[in-house]
Amino acid sequence: MSLVVTDTLADERVEFTADGDVTLYVCGLTVSDDPHLGHARLWFHADVLHRWLEHIGYDVRHVENVTDVNEKITARVGERDDWSEERDVAAAFTATTFDAMRGLNLLRAEVYPRVTEHVPEIRELVETLIEKGYAYESNGSVYFDVTTFAEYGKLSNQNVADLEAQGEPDERSEKRNPADFALWKADGVSETAAREHAKHDHGAETPTGETWPSPWGDGRPGWHVECSAMSTTHLGDTLDIHMGGRDLVFPHHENEIAQSEAATGERFARHWLHVGLLAMDGEKMSSSIGNFWTVPDALDELGVNVIRTFYAGAAYRSEQALTEGTIAEAEERWERLSRTYDRAVAALDSVDARAKAEDGDLREAVTDARDDFAAAMNDDLNLREATAALLELTDAVNRHVDAVDADADDEATNEAAYDYRGLREAVEAFAELGGDVLGLQFEAESDGEVELAGELVELILDVREAEREAGNYERADDLRDALRDVGVEIEDGPDGATYRFE
């Protein structure tokens, strides 16, 4: 069984192939603001792809760029006292981005290249394109001539004539064709561009951003070259997978193909994967629209596991809706997985788990879950179906534990035992598939604070138990409610109360 993915360039589902190492390039973000859940959706799907490829035996070389040169970054210079240059702003948001990535439990990329580190490579790429006749200099800027690249438009099905018809030649007199795009822009950020993106009043000073010397004079890299230069530098001329948001298909990725293939003469990417948008109230979550939920805020409010379970609720290539309802659903799905995992571990580690106990249904359910999970993942990374395989396993685990508990309560039989091997296999399946592949974290860390909190909760539960024995149920219920208010969920069972931190 092999992995099938939906390839934007081929415009169909294709079998994924790679020789040895897989090179994966993820079109990262521009660090002009805090990352939001829309950005994180791409990160998550790239991360799960990375994890799944490793799971099925590939070595993955994952490179994800950080665009730290951009007029939106420049526009924020001076917004804070310590933001006196473009790179100060970029550094601040790069830091929050890395924090967010760690918080989301993403595997680290091999490198996170920045534009500011790769200006020499960008200049070389531009020079090559000029030498080969694909690009031309004009007033200190350099443009890619789209008419020289016969396949221009092949990714997004644009045709150059249509694009030309849309352009306004008067305004872009610097260009040969309206659809030509900049590889190198003369001088710094223009005053109008900076003002357009500014979120505050700069007073008399309008920031112009950093410039670098070049054969065409001082200037800044264009908006698309950076990805071509950085991906090629770190992963070679042909990438196995190029991944990005669907909103980048045109012009960004179209232009990357043109630049890269014109320069190297090689195919730029074997597979193009595009992640659908995250829609909030029917509209794209976007920094510019302002309808976003930042990753740090979402991590505080929901936690990494709920966020990841949420993303796993829809296919990467589909649009996904973020609403109170879909978040609530993700919370419930995660809780169910996590509770069942805890329950399975507790039964597995108890003295009642025996070598010779055997529940055929449970063992069969583990095999089915693994098979279904793999089939779903290989089928264009159908994460909801893969998650469903794990949820079906929770059903089997709960049935097994329920049945044994019921037998144990029955004085007549009194020989109930948990199926040790079956539970062990179930726990391993949760850990490998839910943990390693989906990146969910089943085991809570038990640092000092958590331990202390646990001891305090136990203490309160003892008090509550005494109240219950005395028949003071109202008091007992008050205690349970009070604990819930601070995030501790109490569950009464046959062997006393248990608790979990929400």
Next chain:
RNA sequence: GCCAAGGUGGCAGAGUCUGGUCAGACGCAGCGGCCUGCAGAGCCGCCCAACGCCGGUUCAAAUCCGGCCCUUGGCUCCA
């Protein structure tokens, strides 16, 4: 206007490539039962219900073809 992705039950979301085995699985919400002092969790059952519209091809269409309507994205910084 041009290009692209979509429109499936109360919600959410597969299935479309490769027509029949599908209107599925998981879940959320809702309802009933078991269990429980109550609640929660868990288990069992129910939810008699949906393929945007109009044509066409076919023995057979959610799936293929044509037309139309609507939503979203891109064409300008964007994941």
